[in-house]
Amino acid sequence: MYLTAKGDADPPVAVAVVEGDEALVGVDGGSLHAIAAHVTTSAAPKTLRTLMLLLTFRGLRLSGVPGPLAPIVPTRPIHGSGRDFSAVSLFVTAQSAHGGPMVWPETEQFLASANRRLRRWTDEGLKPVTLFAGGVRGDDFYEALCGSAPFVGSIGAISALRRPIVLELCDNRHVSARGAAMRKDCPLGVVAILATACLPGSAAAQVTFNKDVLPIVQQHCQMCHRPGEVAPFSLLTFNDARPWARAIKTAVLTQQMPPWQVEPQYDHKFSNAARLSQAERDILAAWADGGAVEGDPKDKPAPATFTDGWNLKPDMIVEMPTEFAVQPRGTIEYQYMLVKANFPEDVWVKAAEMRPGNSKVVHHGEVWVLPPGSKWMANAVPGVAYPATQMPKVGQDDIDILGKFNPGVGAQGFEFGDSAKFVPKGSDLVFEVHYTAVGTPQTDRTKVGIVFAEGPHTTRYFTSYGPTARNLVIPAADNNAEVVSESTAMTDMKLVYAQPHMHLRGKDYELRAVFPNGESQTLFRSKWDFNWQLGYVFTEPIDLPKGTRLIGISHFDNSAANKFNPDPTKEIRWGLQNWDEMSNCFIGLVFDAKTDPKKIFRASGPSLLPTLGPGPTRATLTDTSTK
Numbered sequence: 001m002y003l004t005a006k007g008d009a010d011p012p013v014a015v016a017v018v019e020g021d022e023a024l025v026g027v028d029g030g031s032l033h034a035i036a037a038h039v040t041t042s043a044a045p046k047t048l049r050t051l052m053l054l055l056t057f058r059g060l061r062l063s064g065v066p067g068p069l070a071p072i073v074p075t076r077p078i079h080g081s082g083r084d085f086s087a088v089s090l091f092v093t094a095q096s097a098h099g100g101p102m103v104w105p106e107t108e109q110f111l112a113s114a115n116r117r118l119r120r121w122t123d124e125g126l127k128p129v130t131l132f133a134g135g136v137r138g139d140d141f142y143e144a145l146c147g148s149a150p151f152v153g154s155i156g157a158i159s160a161l162r163r164p165i166v167l168e169l170c171d172n173r174h175v176s177a178r179g180a181a182m183r184k185d186c187p188l189g190v191v192a193i194l195a196t197a198c199l200p201g202s203a204a205a206q207v208t209f210n211k212d213v214l215p216i217v218q219q220h221c222q223m224c225h226r227p228g229e230v231a232p233f234s235l236l237t238f239n240d241a242r243p244w245a246r247a248i249k250t251a252v253l254t255q256q257m258p259p260w261q262v263e264p265q266y267d268h269k270f271s272n273a274a275r276l277s278q279a280e281r282d283i284l285a286a287w288a289d290g291g292a293v294e295g296d297p298k299d300k301p302a303p304a305t306f307t308d309g310w311n312l313k314p315d316m317i318v319e320m321p322t323e324f325a326v327q328p329r330g331t332i333e334y335q336y337m338l339v340k341a342n343f344p345e346d347v348w349v350k351a352a353e354m355r356p357g358n359s360k361v362v363h364h365g366e367v368w369v370l371p372p373g374s375k376w377m378a379n380a381v382p383g384v385a386y387p388a389t390q391m392p393k394v395g396q397d398d399i400d401i402l403g404k405f406n407p408g409v410g411a412q413g414f415e416f417g418d419s420a421k422f423v424p425k426g427s428d429l430v431f432e433v434h435y436t437a438v439g440t441p442q443t444d445r446t447k448v449g450i451v452f453a454e455g456p457h458t459t460r461y462f463t464s465y466g467p468t469a470r471n472l473v474i475p476a477a478d479n480n481a482e483v484v485s486e487s488t489a490m491t492d493m494k495l496v497y498a499q500p501h502m503h504l505r506g507k508d509y510e511l512r513a514v515f516p517n518g519e520s521q522t523l524f525r526s527k528w529d530f531n532w533q534l535g536y537v538f539t540e541p542i543d544l545p546k547g548t549r550l551i552g553i554s555h556f557d558n559s560a561a562n563k564f565n566p567d568p569t570k571e572i573r574w575g576l577q578n579w580d581e582m583s584n585c586f587i588g589l590v591f592d593a594k595t596d597p598k599k600i601f602r603a604s605g606p607s608l609l610p611t612l613g614p615g616p617t618r619a620t621l622t623d624t625s626t627k
Contacts, residue, residue: 207286208295209238216280217241218304220258223410228309230359230407236303238294245292249285252276259408259532266524271539274408311411312351314449318367319357320431321383326361326442332435334388334576338370338380339429349421350453353411354403357445364533365433367403367448372426374399388432388576398597401463401586402429403448406533409499411449414461416496416541419590420453422460460593461496464601466585467511467552471611474505474572474581479559482617483583485552486605491595495523495542495550497588499535502528503581504564505556505572511585516547528554530564530578541590549604553618554583573611 207213217225217235225235234240241248251257260267260274267273276284287293307313320337356362370377375394380386393399402421404412414421431446469485500509506528514520524536544550560568566579574582591600606616 210295211299245288249288261526319447323443348455351451352403354405364406368430419459466587468584488604493591499586510553514549
């Protein structure tokens with residue numbers, strides 16, 4: 001079997017050639033993370049029946065490395081080409097003829113010896129790279145060392161060398177090694193293989209927090225991972241980050257962090273794309289694998305600066321005048337609170353940030369501009385919180401979202417060319433907050449920070465609900481229910497921001513534009529996570545000529561397999577509460593400042609259908625080119 005690098009571009013592609021009973025499995029682009037060879041023998045009972053070898057090359061760059069890299073055939077060595085790899089792990093699992101795990105009398109002694117070696121090497125500052133050999137106590141051993149047991153089968157010990165290892169798989173089913181401490185001609189799988197490779201000066205050993213990790217977390221993490229923010233722990237300092245090294249590695253390798261749901265092929269469209277590069281993920285993983293070393297204090301970059309906890313420098317701060325008491329249990333309706341801002345003149349706003357007073361209980365929210373004469377909240381007492389059902393919004397009002405808060409959504413800017421948010425003279429603000437009970441009584445006083453722009457402006461930034469499916473119907477137990485909505489532009493405008501919105505059954509969202517000339521373009525596709533309701537800022541504004549149709553396509557999992565589903569036995573319709581569903585996409589638009597914002601869009605196509613059966617689905621779209 002041969003591992004071959006196809007070309008020298010990054011990421012490279014590895015391919016396998018099967019020879020005899022051997023097969024190569026598990027390859028990752030950019031860096032080669034896993035190679036596995038599976039060998040089945042016809043040995044007699046009570047001897048080795050199945051062998052699995054897994055070699056893990058962390059940080060091995062395949063660019064320019066000639067193939068074949070690693071021939072794995074009887075009597076031939078297993079080795080790397082060159083000395084540019086930082087770590088190798090060898091996993092050996094074994095089964096007896098009757099299917100049970102192999103048990104050898106040397107197991108206990110070997111594990112104790114390997115444990116002592118591991119501790120000594122760790123104390124000496126050498127990064128131990130793993131070797132696992134079959135044994136009865138391997139899972140417990142790995143659990144104690146790494147916090148999780150990734151294999152069901154038995155695993156064994158950990159050790160390291162300062163030079164590469166070369167193994168030979170011989171015809172008589174014995175294994176020997178060059179440069180490794182082991183018994184000569186030990187039966188393959190016996191737990192006396194004590195070594196694998198760790199090169200001095202390897203990439204893992206060189207990675208430090210101050211030099212390599214801190215610049216990454218400053219750029220991608222600290223806006224949430226600092227005191228007073230939504231993240232559960234801080235990453236401002238080495239002492240903050242060190243206890244979380246393994247959790248950080250897991251989160252970035254699984255791409256759970258930083259949160260970013262857009263499919264990768266659309267990343268280039270967004271200026272706030274939060275996906276780490278492969279190189280950044282490798283650095284964070286190598287830091288954890290290398291013992292999470294602090295490094296030289298002189299390597300630290302200058303600290304990131306934050307203004308009293310804000311992500312912007314506000315000219316004006318408006319806070320809820322009274323605390324809202326959050327009940328310890330149960331569901332809490334959306335709350336509306338009127339705040340008398342009394343803007344003495346027309347103002348323009350170039351940025352705003354909504355900040356929870358108590359991030360433990362504020363799930364998300366908006367701060368609305370309420371112009372004079374609005375019917376919504378007309379009878380509200382300032383500073384009193386009203387459930388949403390008591391004070392429903394009125395569609396005829398010119399209300400606009402000034403600030404938004406969601407986990408992962410912080411300060412928002414409104415300057416695209418000459419644009420800014422417009423706040424008419426005499427306007428007030430309404431805080432709309434979705435609270436979550438956390439088991440104990442809590443209080444909250446959320447606020448918004450505002451940065452003013454000099455005016456007047458020729459274009460206005462306005463936040464619209466976008467395509468909205470108020471007629472949605474999601475069948476009970478459906479694990480992939482489709483809902484489609486549509487709105488049509490009534491004036492020329494530019495699309496600069498998009499933020500899908502669904503509830504607990506949401507799976508994914510797609511936004512399409514169908515232009516007046518008939519051309520259809522998918523603007524993005526994204527997964528949906530109720531806990532991370534992210535907004536996407538377009539790198540280049542999208543021109544939406546009058547007559548452009550925006551189409552939202554969402555899918556929902558209303559089955560019992562969805563662990564967040566409140567009740568898979570119910571048919572679901574539109575509603576504000578989490579046990580209901582919504583399907584819309586908040587969009588940031590820039591258009592002529594003289595345009596009436598109530599006349600920029602109209603519902604069309606599927607959004608005009610009556611609320612009847614499942615859907616609406618793509619089958620209801622009038623233009624077949626968009627189906």
